[in-house]
Amino acid sequence: MGQHGQPGSVGRHEIPPRSGVAFTLDRGRRLTVIDPQGEQVADLVAFRRDDIDEVISSGRTLDYAGRLFLTAGDPLYSNRSTVLLRIVEDTVGRHDFLLTPCSADTFRILYDDPHPHRGCFGNLAEALAAFGIGPDRIPVAFNVFMNVAVDGTTGTLRVDPPLSRAGDRVTFAAETDLIIGLTACSAPQSNNFAFKPIHYVIE
């Protein structure tokens, strides 16, 4: 399928492999992120539209949840402790809210790649620039479908293949007017070493 209309319009859209988009999402709208082929991560960030200094916060959200792994019913809080998004449906139940979007630095440091891709960070930076959001404002993303195994004793983190299969989805409800950044993730290990598209539906 192709991109139907503008990135933020009502309907279903495709994000091609290793790319990203940004769009506005009105309060009350629902955003469903779909993994059309399986084992593909989508990095999600959200900013308050009328004040872009307010942004989703992993630290606030995890503290208030008392859990690392979020799913249906869980809110995503901002740095000002306001709920920006709420997860309302989730067919997978395993996502990551610890790690920053992959970037050229990620590929250089973790993959020893001398000519790295710009990653989700670069894709988000380009897409969000249209909304006046600079790269230093990009927070830890809610990494939909990303499967980070945590050893509670040693603290070791291991990036495993996503648990998502073709058609799995997570739906978010916007609790205020937002700017959303969303990618089809570019990190080899996060996506079981195959880059696939991400679909999203706005309704």
Added chain:
Amino acid sequence: MGQHGQPGSVGRHEIPPRSGVAFTLDRGRRLTVIDPQGEQVADLVAFRRDDIDEVISSGRTLDYAGRLFLTAGDPLYSNRSTVLLRIVEDTVGRHDFLLTPCSADTFRILYDDPHPHRGCFGNLAEALAAFGIGPDRIPVAFNVFMNVAVDGTTGTLRVDPPLSRAGDRVTFAAETDLIIGLTACSAPQSNNFAFKPIHYVIE
């Protein structure tokens, strides 16, 4: 002991219970954070002095470390993947880099307190304002001595008493010129329900 000289001067200083300071730390200096009585957390944040949009990043640091729990030898990376601080000594080995500084919102949401203390977040915001750093720029802190138990299967987080005993310490080396924010943490559960001072030494 009292406060000796200005907050950032060479020597030993005391941060009274439930308060915080901010100061500059030159490249090459060492900052030692000491728990003088035991079981007391200190929230630490660091900004690049000549460009305060560069700040420590839990997401980058944990991703590059591949571990939740950092100790001697581990660098603290910025949002731009630069090393700002490096842990060079650590007599405890258990700290937190997941959770945001406690705030009035924390106490309202987690402790149901209708008249909450401003917390480490408020203390840091006031201290950092002198350096032109606004509250929205305060990141997830490196929470020295904070002991967050993680269940790797369920993802459940539990704030336990610190493992630090009287005199335990962590030393950081500054890899660039920095602005540091540092507190004696204000959250009841993080400090085993007793608010104590924090000492720090600059050398």
